[in-house]
Amino acid sequence: MTNSMAEVVKSKVILVIGSNTTWNHPVFGSLMKRAVKHHGAKLIVCDPRRIELCDFAHIWLQQRNGSDVALLSGLQYIILHEGWENASYIRERCEGYEEYRKAIEFFTPEKVEELTGVKPADLRAAAELFARSGVGALYYCMGITQHSHGVDNVKACVNLQLITGNIGVEGGGVNPLRGQSNVQGACDMGGLPNVFTAYQPVTNPAAVEKFSKAWGAPLSAKPGMTLTEMIPAAGDKIRALYVLGENPMMSDPNLHHVEESLEKLDLLVVQDIFLTETARLADVVLPGVSFAEKTGTITNTERRVQLTWPALVPTGNVRQDYEIVADLAKRFGHDFPRTPEGLFEEMRRLTPSYAGMTYRRLERVGLQWPCPSEDHPGTKVLHCGKFARGLALLTPLSYRPPAEVPDGEFDMVLSTGRILQHYHTGSMTRRSSILNLIVAAGHVELHPEDARRAGIAADDRVVVVTRRGRIETRALVTQRVAPGSIFVPFHFAEAAANRLTNDALDPVAKIPEYKVCAARIERAGTAKA
Amino acid sequence: MKITIDGRSVDAQPGQTVLDAARAAGIWIPALCYHPKTGKAGRCRACVVEVEGQRGLKESCALPVREGMVVRTDTPRIHSVRRMIVELLLSEGHHNCISCQANGICELQDMAYHLGIDRPGLRIDSHPTPLDDSSPGILRESDKCIHCGRCVAACQNGVVNQVLAFAHRGSHARVVCDDDVPMGQSSCVQCGECVQVCPVGALTLKQPRERKIRPYEARPTKVTCPYCGVGCQIDLYTKDNRYAYAMAHEQDWQEQPNQGMLCVKGRFGLDFVDAPDRLRHPLVRKNGELVEASWDEALDRVAAGFKEIKEKHGPDAIGFLTSAKVTNEENYAFSRFARAVIGTNNIDHCARL
Ligand code: SF4
Ligand code: SF4
Ligand code: SF4
Ligand code: FES
Numbered sequence: 001m002t003n004s005m006a007e008v009v010k011s012k013v014i015l016v017i018g019s020n021t022t023w024n025h026p027v028f029g030s031l032m033k034r035a036v037k038h039h040g041a042k043l044i045v046c047d048p049r050r051i052e053l054c055d056f057a058h059i060w061l062q063q064r065n066g067s068d069v070a071l072l073s074g075l076q077y078i079i080l081h082e083g084w085e086n087a088s089y090i091r092e093r094c095e096g097y098e099e100y101r102k103a104i105e106f107f108t109p110e111k112v113e114e115l116t117g118v119k120p121a122d123l124r125a126a127a128e129l130f131a132r133s134g135v136g137a138l139y140y141c142m143g144i145t146q147h148s149h150g151v152d153n154v155k156a157c158v159n160l161q162l163i164t165g166n167i168g169v170e171g172g173g174v175n176p177l178r179g180q181s182n183v184q185g186a187c188d189m190g191g192l193p194n195v196f197t198a199y200q201p202v203t204n205p206a207a208v209e210k211f212s213k214a215w216g217a218p219l220s221a222k223p224g225m226t227l228t229e230m231i232p233a234a235g236d237k238i239r240a241l242y243v244l245g246e247n248p249m250m251s252d253p254n255l256h257h258v259e260e261s262l263e264k265l266d267l268l269v270v271q272d273i274f275l276t277e278t279a280r281l282a283d284v285v286l287p288g289v290s291f292a293e294k295t296g297t298i299t300n301t302e303r304r305v306q307l308t309w310p311a312l313v314p315t316g317n318v319r320q321d322y323e324i325v326a327d328l329a330k331r332f333g334h335d336f337p338r339t340p341e342g343l344f345e346e347m348r349r350l351t352p353s354y355a356g357m358t359y360r361r362l363e364r365v366g367l368q369w370p371c372p373s374e375d376h377p378g379t380k381v382l383h384c385g386k387f388a389r390g391l392a393l394l395t396p397l398s399y400r401p402p403a404e405v406p407d408g409e410f411d412m413v414l415s416t417g418r419i420l421q422h423y424h425t426g427s428m429t430r431r432s433s434i435l436n437l438i439v440a441a442g443h444v445e446l447h448p449e450d451a452r453r454a455g456i457a458a459d460d461r462v463v464v465v466t467r468r469g470r471i472e473t474r475a476l477v478t479q480r481v482a483p484g485s486i487f488v489p490f491h492f493a494e495a496a497a498n499r500l501t502n503d504a505l506d507p508v509a510k511i512p513e514y515k516v517c518a519a520r521i522e523r524a525g526t527a528k529a
Numbered sequence: 530m531k532i533t534i535d536g537r538s539v540d541a542q543p544g545q546t547v548l549d550a551a552r553a554a555g556i557w558i559p560a561l562c563y564h565p566k567t568g569k570a571g572r573c574r575a576c577v578v579e580v581e582g583q584r585g586l587k588e589s590c591a592l593p594v595r596e597g598m599v600v601r602t603d604t605p606r607i608h609s610v611r612r613m614i615v616e617l618l619l620s621e622g623h624h625n626c627i628s629c630q631a632n633g634i635c636e637l638q639d640m641a642y643h644l645g646i647d648r649p650g651l652r653i654d655s656h657p658t659p660l661d662d663s664s665p666g667i668l669r670e671s672d673k674c675i676h677c678g679r680c681v682a683a684c685q686n687g688v689v690n691q692v693l694a695f696a697h698r699g700s701h702a703r704v705v706c707d708d709d710v711p712m713g714q715s716s717c718v719q720c721g722e723c724v725q726v727c728p729v730g731a732l733t734l735k736q737p738r739e740r741k742i743r744p745y746e747a748r749p750t751k752v753t754c755p756y757c758g759v760g761c762q763i764d765l766y767t768k769d770n771r772y773a774y775a776m777a778h779e780q781d782w783q784e785q786p787n788q789g790m791l792c793v794k795g796r797f798g799l800d801f802v803d804a805p806d807r808l809r810h811p812l813v814r815k816n817g818e819l820v821e822a823s824w825d826e827a828l829d830r831v832a833a834g835f836k837e838i839k840e841k842h843g844p845d846a847i848g849f850l851t852s853a854k855v856t857n858e859e860n861y862a863f864s865r866f867a868r869a870v871i872g873t874n875n876i877d878h879c880a881r882l
């Protein structure tokens with residue numbers, strides 16, 4: 001996030017797109033609802049499903065799945081034609097305006113209606129509310145990124161916030177809500193194929209030299225492969241995989257292929273706390289410890305680095321995750337620090353944005369990066385006054401449809417995601433007794449009209465079929481989804497949504513298209529769930 | 530500015546209430562309806578104080594500080610009012626501390642203790658209402674409710690889930706879920722915020738009750754929620770090295786990302802740490818089966834495998850998937866292992882998924 005969560009009550013207008021906030025980031029959802037209920041913020045929700053936030057929204061735009069670039073650009077078309085943009089901000093802080101402006105001309109309200117299904121009058125009302133209410137914040141989540149054109153979606157968000165002058169101001173910003181506790185930290189720490197910590201490129205010779213000196217080994221300057229490239233290359237270019245606390249057998253698109261791929265490896269090592277679907281396929285399983293048994297730092301969605309302390313002593317013949325890695329490194333003649341704080345100290349010396357953080361300073365309420373020195377208070381709002389690259393780039397965008405759209409045989413749009421009570425691949429929440437009392441099994445959300453047409457009643461067992469696979473599950477008949485659309489949560493191994501999803505990737509970010517594919521739904525039998 | 534409380538000169542900020550200024554100075558004024566997260570309610574009068582030059586007792590939770598103010602929190606008059614309040618509340622409800630899950634953390638019990646109340650001197654007919662145990666995580670005992678309104682304010686204005694409200698008037702006033710349906714059938718999302726603020730045992734967590742853990746037996750540790758990216762700060766309570774229950778960390782709550790709130794996952798979803806099928810020892814595949822192994826055997830096998838593949842196919846034939854669930858330190862170590870020990874940049878995690 002460019003901004004901080006507590007600032008949401010300072011926004012005059014909030015635009016939420018592709019985030020079911022009250023389910024996926026419930027506590028932040030509460031802050032957002034507070035902003036509307038008690039602080040007079042205006043709320044615009046853009047979502048194909050009627051999510052809970054729609055009850056608090058002043059305007060709800062129900063765009064078709066996968067049409068976000070058109071929707072966001074359509075808003076910008078109106079803002080620019082009405083002269084509601086922040087001209088001085090564009091002049092002083094942005095570049096690329098001419099080309100961007102030309103590209104926007106494609107997105108007339110009529111064209112946008114054709115692509116998104118949103119009526120020109122509604123689009124206009126939203127554009128006016130957003131551009132003319134004062135400082136505006138934009139929040140998004142996987143509904144924006146998990147598309148074959150996810151990077152374009154993000155750029156469309158950035159463009160909107162640039163032309164309205166909402167970046168680098170309190171209460172504004174482009175704010176991706178991170179779905180997992182330490183996604184932000186995993187990226188910051190260089191858990192990506194092309195960068196070291198703090199996004200220092202592996203292609204930068206100075207960075208390579210710095211790290212190779214610190215680590216006492218020559219380093220490769222060639223960017224590595226992404227997860228979504230490594231898995232299909234298994235058994236071919238990739239012979240061994242070491243998986244730490246992940247469960248690609250559940251989380252990756254098009255699971256049939258994942259299983260086949262992992263089986264082709266010469267060596268699969270999985271480090272986890274449960275024998276997950278992936279661990280079952282492993283050659284070696286290394287038992288680590290849970291979050292409640294470790295010391296360390298976690299970086300939240302607003303870049304806040306927070307300490308976590310061990311509440312329990314691990315039982316059994318298990319080891320701390322960092323010890324396991326150090327024990328392995330030792331077998332190659334490398335000495336790794338043997339405490340979390342030792343690792344943190346080594347890391348921060350190599351990581352400018354974390355350089356000023358110490359365990360002591362983090363203890364009370366953490367610190368938000370960048371925090372370059374020990375007397376720096378941390379940073380709540382990014383890009384104040386100046387962008388890292390100087391001027392911000394307005395990117396010209398064109399509309400691209402989803403990789404797979406409904407046709408005669410597969411007539412419904414399927415999207416996947418999370419529900420309030422469960423999390424990711426379910427390896428933790430499905431072992432929680434209370435969460436399982438609330439929701440024990442998977443389902444598919446289906447609109448009453450579609451249910452009637454297919455002869456499906458509430459709670460019927462149904463089969464969802466795509467070109468890649470099929471699952472059997474329970475029908476949850478609800479107006480939350482639009483007619484013609486279905487939604488399957490992906491937490492449930494016995495009805496794994498990712499047997500269905502499309503592994504079409506965004507060409508740049510390599511994110512699979514989880515939010516749109518073509519599917520068909522039919523009754524499984526007469527048995528009720 | 531300076532004010533005087535019980536003869537002590539105390540620092541106060543403009544806009545602060547007398548109650549907040551007193552507590553900040555370490556002078557305890559009881560409060561049953563006021564809670565820092567839900568604000569003043571002016572319902573209970575437990576917080577009354579005397580102010581020099583003013584007639585009558587004032588509710589300190591609603592009383593703004595003024596320069597030079599002289600306040601007393603501990604006079605016989607105040608005591609007798611507090612006694613009245615507590616005795617009335619005790620006799621109106623079904624306050625059986627022996628079996629109550631709030632025993633030891635109950636603010637009413639605490640007041641009674643400090644006032645030296647043995648047992649209620651007044652008897653008023655109570656309205657026994659059945660327990661509401663319909664929801665998965667929360668037990669409601671309306672007989673213990675003191676109508677302070679904290680839970681209603683928290684649900685309506687704090688977490689804004691808008692489930693709880695007062696229904697009926699006067700002595701029949703009750704807290705209800707939606708249109709007075711059992712909690713388990715209401716729109717309640719089980720965030721537990723109402724439990725967090727309830728001063729008494731009217732709203733309690735089922736988890737510690739089922740595990741027979743009284744609050745004062747459990748020990749809190751501040752942890753970061755392992756689920757979404759909000760990064761809620763949680764007090765994870767444990768007893769005998771086992772999970773007991775979870776509360777939002779309330780120290781410096783205004784500056785914490787979760788501002789003292791949790792969702793159903795952080796509140797109730799952490800018991801997986803005690804799941805019986807946690808991995809307890811390394812496993813190595815032999816003749817197609819995963820079997821128990823020593824650490825040396827498992828780690829030697831991994832190291833030998835990596836060495837062989839690296840020699841035959843080069844370092845880029847090995848891939849690493851790091852995790853959005855482990856700490857920064859672990860991510861850093863893993864990345865250093867991939868890049869410096871093996872020599873490949875084939876490292877990624879599931880942020881995309
Ligand atoms: S658990 Fe949360 S949603 Fe349910 S009544 Fe209490 S505060 Fe409201
Ligand atoms: S249930 Fe608890 S918090 Fe709610 S009004 Fe009664 S005593 Fe107060
Ligand atoms: S308690 Fe809920 S909102 Fe808070 S971090 Fe955990 S999952 Fe996210
Ligand atoms: S705490 Fe002041 S009136 Fe209740």
